[in-house]
Amino acid sequence: xxxxxxxxxxxxxxxxxxxxxxxxxxxxxxxxxxxxxxxxxxxxxxxxxxxxxxxxxxxxxxxxxxxxxxxxxxxxxxxxxxxxxxxxxxxxxxxxxxxxxxxxxxxxxxxxxxxxxxxxxxxxxxxxxxxxxxxxxxxxxxxxxxxxxxxxxxxxxxxxxxxxxxxxxxxxxxxxxxxxxxxxxxxxxxxxxxxxxxxxxxxxxxxxxxxxxxxxxxxxxxxxxxxxxxxxxxxxxxxxxxxxxxxxxxxxxxxxxxxxxxxxxxxxxxxxxxxxxxxxxxxxxxxxxxxxxxxxxxxxxxxxxxxxxxxxxxxxxxxxxxxx
Numbered sequence: 001x002x003x004x005x006x007x008x009x010x011x012x013x014x015x016x017x018x019x020x021x022x023x024x025x026x027x028x029x030x031x032x033x034x035x036x037x038x039x040x041x042x043x044x045x046x047x048x049x050x051x052x053x054x055x056x057x058x059x060x061x062x063x064x065x066x067x068x069x070x071x072x073x074x075x076x077x078x079x080x081x082x083x084x085x086x087x088x089x090x091x092x093x094x095x096x097x098x099x100x101x102x103x104x105x106x107x108x109x110x111x112x113x114x115x116x117x118x119x120x121x122x123x124x125x126x127x128x129x130x131x132x133x134x135x136x137x138x139x140x141x142x143x144x145x146x147x148x149x150x151x152x153x154x155x156x157x158x159x160x161x162x163x164x165x166x167x168x169x170x171x172x173x174x175x176x177x178x179x180x181x182x183x184x185x186x187x188x189x190x191x192x193x194x195x196x197x198x199x200x201x202x203x204x205x206x207x208x209x210x211x212x213x214x215x216x217x218x219x220x221x222x223x224x225x226x227x228x229x230x231x232x233x234x235x236x237x238x239x240x241x242x243x244x245x246x247x248x249x250x251x252x253x254x255x256x257x258x259x260x261x262x263x264x265x266x267x268x269x270x271x272x273x274x275x276x277x278x279x280x281x282x283x284x285x286x287x288x289x290x291x292x293x294x295x296x297x298x299x300x301x302x303x304x305x306x307x308x309x310x311x312x313x314x315x316x317x318x319x320x321x322x323x324x
Contacts, residue, residue, distance in 0.1 A: 048310030
């Protein structure tokens with residue numbers, strides 16, 4: 001499927017029709033304190049309020065509900081650092097579809113515990129997201145099951161795009177949408193839908209400078225490897241697989257990528273907690289880090305910050321943000 005031939009508007013609306021009864025329509029809230037702090041008119045899309053704590057349920061449920069009866073019967077295989085794992089676990093339980101889930105040995109304990117509580121067949125394999133995914137793909141191939149990618153799948157992208165559909169319905173006007181970027185599924189879906197709906201909207205990705213794979217790849221006009229370091233925004237860490245559909249989508253639909261330092265991600269986490277009483281995960285705070293990083297880019301503009309997830313252990317949050 002070439003993305004030029006894809007009717008994003010229709011595909012995202014179809015996805016919403018499949019999933020809307022079993023997901024939360026997450027709130028969009030105007031933030032007076034964050035607007036004052038940044039000089040922009042800031043609206044926050046609290047996707048951290050989604051069932052399972054992140055936007056990932058949208059794509060996972062859309063994918064499973066798009067499978068043939070034969071594929072449903074065989075069960076599915078997936079791999080995840082956590083948020084997609086939680087989502088696909090919840091979705092497979094909802095659909096009564098068997099799931100074998102591979103997690104890297106480095107998975108955050110809070111996410112692993114939540115997944116195991118859902119009664120999923122979990123196996124810890126591989127020291128990185130990429131290695132774990134390769135193991136899972138191999139297992140899927142040997143057992144004849146469908147492998148469900150966290151981001152490199154049209155149904156996953158269309159499901160994620162329902163965030164954009166809700167934004168377009170809930171806000172009459174906005175100029176910029178700031179979206180956390182890992183593999184690119186969320187921003188590709190949002191950009192695909194909103195660019196079809198309202199061409200004047202800028203879609204901006206945000207990555208941590210310690211793991212800015214998409215920014216480096218877009219600059220080189222091809223997927224590249226970078227020397228990755230640890231990031232507070234662990235949900236977006238890791239590279240982009242060769243041939244990923246999200247790369248050309250981001251190249252053609254995303255206006256630019258803002259790369260932010262760890263110190264500002266921590267500041268974003270603290271600000272959201274201070275002003276809104278919420279503990280969001282590092283990846284979810286990336287849009288706030290972007291607002292703080294380049295205030296002149298957003299001054300007097302109406303900006304939507306998409307908070308992609310909220311799965312962070314309280315002890316980790318406290319360690320990152322320092323004493324309250």
